[in-house]
Amino acid sequence: MVGGGTAGIDGERTIMSPDNSRRYVVVAISVALAAVFIYAGIDKIRDPLQFADSIAGFAILPALLINLLALGLPPFEIACGLLLLGPWTRRVGSLAVAVISVVFFTALASALLRGLTLDCGCFGTGAPSRPRMWLELALDAVLFSGALFVYLRSIEGLTTNGRRLRRHAGVA
Amino acid sequence: MTSTVSTVTADSAGLLPARSLGAQILRDLGGVALLAIASLVAGLVMNRFSSAPLPIAYQTPEQRFDVELTTLVAAPPFKIAPAATVGLEEFHSAVDSKSALILDARPSVFFEQGHVPGAYNLARDDFAHDYRDLAGVLRAAHDKPIIVYCSGGDCHDSRLVANALLSLGFSNVSIFTGGWEAWSAAGLPASTGSGR
8 A cells, every 4th residue: 555645634645645646537527527517508508499409309208308308407417517516516416427428328329320310419509410429429428437437436535534534533 | 464454344445335335326316316306497497587488398390480470470460560552453463474472361261262363372370381381482482572462351361471471581572452352353364273
C-alpha cells in the first residue's frame, strides 16, 4: 500500500496519492458529465414540441407518453447534471446518468436496427442522419462508462469514509 | 504477511459486502425514481405556465396542421379581415381566360351538383382535408390571383376560406360575392361531379 495515504483529513501525507488522483478524475468526469447533461437539458427545454417530434420519430412510445417524456426528460437531465456537481449528491446523479444513458443507447440502437434515419434530438435539432446516430450511440456508451465509473467510486467512497469516521471515533 | 492477508475483509479492502452493495444500489435507484417523478412534475408545471403548452397526448405535425387549418376557418365572421371582392363580369373573364385559380368553398355535396368550370373544391367545412389534397395546385398558384366563391348572398364560407388563405401566406386572394347563385342565374356554363 505504498503511496496509498490520503491527503488532509487524517493529517497524513499531502503529496498527490493515487486516492487523490482518483478523486480528481472522479470530479473531472462528473463535471464533464454535468456539463453535457445540463446543456442537453436546457437545449430541449427551450423547444419541447420539437423534442416531442424527435421522440415520436423513434416510433417506440404511444402518443400518450411522448409529450410526458418530452416535458419530463429535460428537467431530469438538468437535475442529473446538478446532482453530479455536489459531492453528497454525486452518487445518485451518476446512477441516474448511467440509467438514462442505457435508455438512450437502447432507443438509438433499436432505431438503427430498424433502419430508421432520424434526428435523435439529443443535442438540439439537426437533419436526420445515420452517421450522426452512430456517433450519438458511441457518445451514450461513453457517458454510461463515465457515469458508472463515478458511481462505483462514490460507493467505494462510502465505505472509505465510514471506515475513517469509525477510526476517528475509536471504533475500528 | 500471510496472517495479514488472511484477515483482510471486504470492508477493510474498501469494498462493500455484496449484500450491502445490492441494498445501496436499490436505495440509489429509488432516489433516481424519485428524481424522475419530481422532474416530470416540474416539466408539467412549466408546461402549464408556458405560452405554448403541449397537450398531454402527442399530435403529429400533420395533425397539428389540421387543427391549425380548422381553427383558421372557424373564426367568427366579425373577426375576418376584409378581402378584395370581384363582380360577375370580372369573375367570368378570369374563368374564361384561366388567369386565376378558382376555388369553390361550398361543401362537396353542392360542388358535385354543379360548380364553375375549372374550379377546385376547397370546402370550408372540410378545409384541412381539402387543403392537403390541393397542396400541389395551391403551391403552383402561389403568385397567381385566387378567387373564392360560395353559394352567394350572405354565405360566409368564401370569406372564411379567403381569410385562411391570406393567413397562410397567399397574398392575391379575392372573393366573388355573387357566388354560385349569381353564376347560375346568369345562365353561365356549369360542371358537375367531383372533378373540375
